[in-house]
Amino acid sequence: MSETEALKAKLLGEIETASDLDALEALRVAALGKAGSVTGLLKTLGGMTPEERQAEGPKIHSLREAVTAAIGARKAALEGAALDAKLAGERLDMTLPAAAAPRGSVHPVSQVMDELAEIFADMGFAVATGPEIEDDWRNFTALNIPETHPARAMHDTFYFPDTDAEGRAMLLRTHTSPVQIRTMMTQQPPIRIIAPGRVYRSDSDATHTPMFHQVEGLVIDRGIHMGHLKWTLETFLKAFFERDDIVLRLRPSYFPFTEPSAEVDVGYAHEKGRRIVGGNGDDDGHAWMELLGSGMVNRRVIANCGLDPDEWQGFAFGIGIDRLAMLKYGMDDLRAFFDGDLRWLAHYGFGALSVPTLSGGISA
Ligand code: DAH
Secondary structure (H helix, E strand, C coil): CCCCHHHHHHHHHHHHHHHHHHHHHHHHHHHHHCHHHHHHHHHHHHHCCCHHHHHHHHHHHHHHHHHHHHHHHHHHHHHHHHHHHHHHHHCCCCCCHHCCCCCCEHHHHHHHHHHHHHHHHHHEEEEEEEEEEHHHHCCHHHHHHCCCCCHHCCCCEEEEEEEECCCCCCEEEECCCCCHHHHHHHCCCCCCEEEEEEEEEECCCECCCEEEEEEEEEEEEEECCCHHHHHHHHHHHHHHCCCCCCEEEEEEEEEEEEEEEEEEEEEEECCEEEEEEECCCCCEEEEEEEEEEEEECHHHHHHCCCCCCCCCEEEEEEHHHHHHHHHHHCCCCCCCCHHCCCHHHHCECCCCCCCCEECCCCCC
């Protein structure tokens, strides 16, 4: 056997039995590294006569190829075995009974947001979103809220110290209404959206938290009037509270971004010491509860977004989601919503698999 063949047999044998990746790497360096045995053989080619080189050259090159291939194959095998061992060690017991594992729950706010999306999707509304860090043009100016409006004051709004690239003051949005602006500036009418999300105000007591949730509604089309608004709200509230005796009362009001504006009250009754939405507020034992703000989108707001207010009209509304959840599911302290108390969540939370659907019952 020639020197080359002997070396080949020895190296391939060692590679085949290398016990781990470190041992294999040591073998690779000893054979193919700068001072390696195969590298050394390759160097001898330089000192050979042309005839010797013609005879030995192919043998030495094929030795190098065989060693390289064997190392690659052994490396793949060792890595595969290492992965198998790791997976075997991390094995999960899928047969563990689910009831024994800690149970999560869907927060009532998330549940109500899902219910809203489901109900409004059925009426052809898409869900839109906007950032919680907003600029003062979209949060106030474009919505026709004047510089002097009290909502802009430092004690009502959380401002950031720096402005954006366009020199606009940055703030935590105080309502979901800026999503109206974002939508009208990026979509051609007809528009039908709801925009649920977090909003922030510098306000904190038993019924106010610095962060809370709203859902905005916006419809822009031709020939929209307040009848569309009232029908939409009535249809939504019947589906949401899952009863047909929902009676609405629209009270004239003022919001800078709607004209005319209306606050919407819903009739309620006391049942078992709780306010239950439903029934006509004019009857004995019933009363009206303020539920949301709404109105026809102010022409100035439509024009601020680059649309022609003579062609496009619409209505908008804004509702407090936390309030909706409290009314529907009977919680009375808003602060508990954001305490993260597991007992509260276990009691008021929803199962992750009970997705609200109109056909299956919205909160079933
Ligand atoms: N943005 C108002 C607020 O936060 C709520 C509101 C009122 C939204 C009337 C509307 C609307 O879209 O038409 O108090």
